[in-house]
Amino acid sequence: MPTAKCGGCAKFLSPIDAAKCNQCGGLYHRACVCLPTTGFIKSTWRCPECEKNRVRDNKADTPVRTRTALVEEHMSSEELMDTSTCTAAAEDTPIKFSPDFTIELRLFKEELRKEFHRLHQEFLQLRTEMAEIKDTLKASDQRMDNLEARVGSLELKLEQKVQPDRDGLDDVIGELRCQLNDRDQELLLNDIEVSGIPECRDESALHLVKVLGTKLGVSFDERDVVHAERVGSTRRNHVLSTSSISADPAAQRPRSIVMGVQVGNQTK
Structure with missing residues (x-):
């Protein structure tokens, strides 16, 4: 019966198949520390936590190679699949939230849903108003076209009537002048x-x-x-004289x- 927990996934494990750190003594699943499922583990093996805290000698000529790459060289495809299954199982572990956080998240989702609904309604109203404005502009353009056509027709009719009416007015003016002359002659008679x-x-x-x-x-x-x-x-002081003849008759x-x-x- 397992009595210890893995230092990586925090699940119980059997000490027999576990990998033990030489420095801290922690136990790990082989899959959690990227070790082969079978085979001998060196007594000098260290866990990732102790390994990252180890003092380096800064050898610049040493090529960098990750531990995962070293392990994958010695692992078969079946072992790699088993390791991924364990990792996925560890990732699928449900996360428990506090009740207050759940309520707050639910309220936030509800508020967000209401906000999206309000924005959707405003967008629909905006589309309706834009359609009405478009129809109004189209009707205004149609009315302007009709008005321009009517004005053009009236101008054409006016141009056609101006010349005949002008000739008729000239005739009327000539006739009135003749009548005035005749009236003056009648008055003189x-x-x-x-x-x-x-x-x-x-x-x-x-x-x-x-x-x-x-x-x-x-x-x-x-x-x-x-x-x-x-x-x-009027000739003032006019006196007729028979004895003298005026120079002005x-x-x-x-x-x-x-x-x-x-x-x-x-x-x-």
Whole structure:
């Protein structure tokens, strides 16, 4: 029955097949210290702990060679497989954690899971918003294209209508000018100018016109006369002289009387 533990894997072992250190007296599985499973072990053998603490002589000309390589030279493939099996068994030893550490690890995993879930939801929301922005931009581009097409169509129609409308406006302006000229001529036809009637102070042009009409045999009412007045500049201190002749005939000629009458009520 095993009564000692291996200094490498801390498992119980039989002292008969164990490798004993010559310095510290520790027992080891042969597989744990990379020794052949069968064969003689030198009495001067030392464990890895004692071997690493041994004082070196610093011989620079000695090639470096690991103990594992030395052992593997003398071991068969079956022995190497057995050694790896033991090492794997040692590595598969379950590690026991304290309850507090287990609870803390479980809480950390739960918090990490919640954080990943939150990030996943935010990522999905971000993808949804990006898709909405993309659709909005696409709709805006479509509206801009439609607006540009409508503006281009309106500009084309305007260019097509500008020239005909301009010609029509020129015709209308010419017609209006003709009408204004005709109206001016009609207004001039309603004015009667009488010249050669002597001018005196405080005279009534309307009375002179009525007397002149009576002399000419034309009767009309005062309501038919729009206006009656002398035209030209007023000559102040005008005295008729029969003994002297003025050098300016226009200065001796009286001003003309202009009378405007209504065409509808005019009689001749």
